[in-house]
Amino acid sequence: MSSVEDSSRPLKVLIVGAGFAGLTAAIECRKRGFDVILFEGNSSRRQLGDIISFGSNSGRIFRSWPGVEEKLDPKCHHSDGLDFRTYDDEFLCRQVWDAEAEWGKRFNGHRGEIHGVVWDHALSVGVDIRLSSKVQEYFETDTEAGVVVNGEKIAGDVVLAGDGVRSLARTIVLGFEDKPKSSGYAVYRAWMGTEKLKEDPLTAWLADPNTDHHVGWLGPDVHFLVATLQNGTAMSWVLTHKDEADVEESWSAPGYIEEAVKAIPNWAPICHAIIRATPEDRLVDWKLVFRDPLPTWIGPKRRIALIGDAAHPFLPTSIQGASQSMEDGVTAAVCLELAGKDNVPEAIRAYEKIRYPRVLATQRTGVTNRDAWHKADFDYVRKNPESVKLPRLDWILNFDCEKHAYDVYKETAESLKTDPDWKPNPVL
Known part of the structure; x- marks a missing residue:
């Protein structure tokens, strides 16, 4: 290819992982006219998971994509409080x-339902999603970055790696494999229909077709969150409890009703009734681990960048993991747009510097939110019930990541030129 042809072609972005980070990055890059290939190791789009929450900071991203809000509304929870x-x-x-x-x-x-809407939107804007494409290797040079997929070497201008908590790209970026740590907690979680709830007077009110309910029961070192939606036909619940199981990675396994009940032995009968109304094949036992913040999210040649859980796994009590992943995708796309194809390393460094402090501060809320409930003095709580309310922080939720990236990109890029050795400060 001649240099003239090369300079005139669009930026080629390779994205690994079709989670919310990868899909958001792909959509935002396509919006800016880039060539995008998204590699997904699974052979089909998976409908896995249960309840997931997106704050208003990521809600504005959904709303910026034509038609997405209207498709999400009927699928989502609409209570006005907890x-x-x-x-x-x-x-x-x-x-x-x-x-x-x-x-x-x-x-x-x-x-799974929200993911399906975003997946379909990515296809509609021209994202090339390649299933059964498991990345075996990453590489980067001064002029390109790429992946080896099913034995084929594919190169682009930049790689955005959203390959999850078990990220291969993270090992490439760091030069070593970082080991997870036990959080000391696990979660039983379920998504289910409400048929059985309707049969029990204790729980029938939760299946009200006219009102979405959201209730949190709190106890010493345990919390139990229940939400109903879709006209009272669906329920999700999450039970977070102490668990010292020694596991090397966050993982989920089939859960057992009696084990979940044993996690809250002296709790109110309604809590036991909700668990016992759950079909056992809908119950998941999810062990929680966490990682120390990484010293960097970008490769040595500054053409590979980690996004989403690959860069920063969140505890679920932050209620921000998916939202921050989406912010990564938008910010990376803006930085690549403003830097231009000839300045990809600048864009990647700016992306890291813009995102890192915000993500680190938001990660901390996962620990503080959990401890506010789990380590509470319940004599104090009964006298001061407002103390259990979740902090709703405007600096997290009232935030437009796209506008912010446009506003600070130039000064961030200039600061990196004057301080070429800048590194993140990973102190959680």
């Missing part, structure tokens, strides 16, 4: 979201 109760079912307080309305719109629903 009722907090003690483990013995004493009402504590109700946290309402009205004050956040001016920040934007939240989208909470089944991961």
Whole structure:
């Protein structure tokens, strides 16, 4: 290819992993006219998962994609607040979201259903999604970056690696394999229909077709969150509890009803009834591990960048893991647009510098939110029920990552020129 032809062709972006980070990056890159190939190791789009929450900071991204909001609305949860109760079912307080309305719109629903809408939108804007394409190797030089997929070497201008918590790209970027640490907690979680709930007077009210319910029962070192949606036909619940199992990675396995009940032995009968109404094949036992913040998200040649869980796994109590993954995708696309094809390393460095401090600060909230519930003094809580409300932080939720990237890109790029040795400060 001649240099004239090379300079006139669009930026070629290779994206690994079709999670929310990868799909967002792909959509935003296509929006800017880039050639995009997205590699997904699975042979089909998977409908796995249960409830997933997107704050108003990522809700604005969904709303910027034509037609997506309208497709998501019927699938999502629409309660106006969260009722907090003690483990013995004493009402504590109700946290309402009205004050956040001016920040934007939240989208909470089944991961597989929301993912399907985003997947379809990516296809509609021309993203080349290649299934059964497991990446075996990554490579980068001064002029290109790429992957080896099913034995084939494919090169582009940049690789955005959203290959999840077991990321191969992370090992390439770091030069070593970072080991996860036990969080000391595990989660039982389920997505289910509400037929059995309707049969029990204790739980029938949760299947109300006119109201989406959201209830959190709190106890010493345990919390149990329940949400209903889709006109009272679907329910998701999540039970977070202590678990010292020694596992090398976050993993999920079939859960067992009796084991889940044993995690809350002296709790209110309604909590046991919800668990016992769950079809056992819909129950998952998910062990939680975490990683220390990485010292960098970018490769030595600055043409490979980690995005999403590959860069920064979140504890679920942050309620921001998926949202921050989407912010990564938007920010990376903006940086590549503003830098231009001849300055990919600058774009990748700017992406890291723009995103890293915000992600680190948001990750901390996963620990503080969990501890506020799990380490609470319940004598104090009963006297001061408002103390259990979730912090709703405007710097996290009232945030437009696209505008922010456009606003700070130039000064960020200039700062990296004057401080070429800048590195993130990974202190969590």
